[in-house]
Amino acid sequence: MLSEDKIAFFREHGYVLVERAVSPELLGRLRTDFNAWVDESRSQTAAYGETLDGRPRFDLETDHTAERPALRRVASPIEVSDAYLEAVRAPDLVEAVAAVIGPNVKLHHCKINSKLPGTATAVKWHQDFPFTPHSNDDLVTALLMIDEVTEENGPLEVWPGTHRGALHDLWRGDRFTGAVDEVFARTCQENAVRCIGPAGSACLMHTRLLHGSAPNLSAAPRTLFIAVYSADDARPLGDNPLPSRYEGMVVHGKATGRVRSTPFDIRLPQKPKGASFFTQQAVTNELEK
Numbered sequence: 001m002l003s004e005d006k007i008a009f010f011r012e013h014g015y016v017l018v019e020r021a022v023s024p025e026l027l028g029r030l031r032t033d034f035n036a037w038v039d040e041s042r043s044q045t046a047a048y049g050e051t052l053d054g055r056p057r058f059d060l061e062t063d064h065t066a067e068r069p070a071l072r073r074v075a076s077p078i079e080v081s082d083a084y085l086e087a088v089r090a091p092d093l094v095e096a097v098a099a100v101i102g103p104n105v106k107l108h109h110c111k112i113n114s115k116l117p118g119t120a121t122a123v124k125w126h127q128d129f130p131f132t133p134h135s136n137d138d139l140v141t142a143l144l145m146i147d148e149v150t151e152e153n154g155p156l157e158v159w160p161g162t163h164r165g166a167l168h169d170l171w172r173g174d175r176f177t178g179a180v181d182e183v184f185a186r187t188c189q190e191n192a193v194r195c196i197g198p199a200g201s202a203c204l205m206h207t208r209l210l211h212g213s214a215p216n217l218s219a220a221p222r223t224l225f226i227a228v229y230s231a232d233d234a235r236p237l238g239d240n241p242l243p244s245r246y247e248g249m250v251v252h253g254k255a256t257g258r259v260r261s262t263p264f265d266i267r268l269p270q271k272p273k274g275a276s277f278f279t280q281q282a283v284t285n286e287l288e289k
């Protein structure tokens, strides 16, 4: 169980580190499956595979080559790997999530974000809630560290406490870019705290917390299995950006048949047309030139 101190830390800062969220044995199988996907990606030149809505499951960074693979995203790995399906309902992980959003918890979507050594993959500053608005904001993004996450390998960076502040606009004109504007991003960076930890730890992050991450500058991989969970009475208000047959699966407690609403006012997101939100965020590079 998450200690009272850790629960209080999450309430205050909007994130918390959970150690040993999965067993070393399961961690080994998660790595094995991911390494097999990396090997498979060497023979590909563009995003490939298929998920429930017909978009690619495996997404490649623009600098991907057979010699230096840059597999940056696996969408809904739980549909193609027993190990990831086990991890998304790992008892220690989901109990920690339940400790911060209440006993009845369901899955919204999940993915792997990978930064292989020497690749350009980075994540621009954003909040998750504008991607996945729900009737209330009791949502947690759990980032399970498949590799050790260090200061150098492109750790998640958060601006503590911002989950208690405003929701930010991730639109530029008629484009949903999934990123805050360049000027505000600099302020976010000035306030950034890095979330590092040993493999097998998970960072639980409130859906409204501002966060981003820089490229991997090390020789070691940085692989995160990211699962978004909600309280059972938080009902989705937009399209799921990564629909899977496991959407809505109860991972802790029970389905209540209830809806709870809290007031907020945001523009609904656009679903990415490409394999992942990386293509949406890349639009800002053009807009900011």
Ligand SMILES: O=C(O)CCC(=O)C(=O)O
Residues within 6 Å of the ligand: 113, 114, 123, 128, 141, 154, 155, 156, 211, 212, 213, 224, 226
């Ligand atoms: O992969 C990362 O470093 C960040 C992940 C992220 O921003 C997200 O899941 O919303």
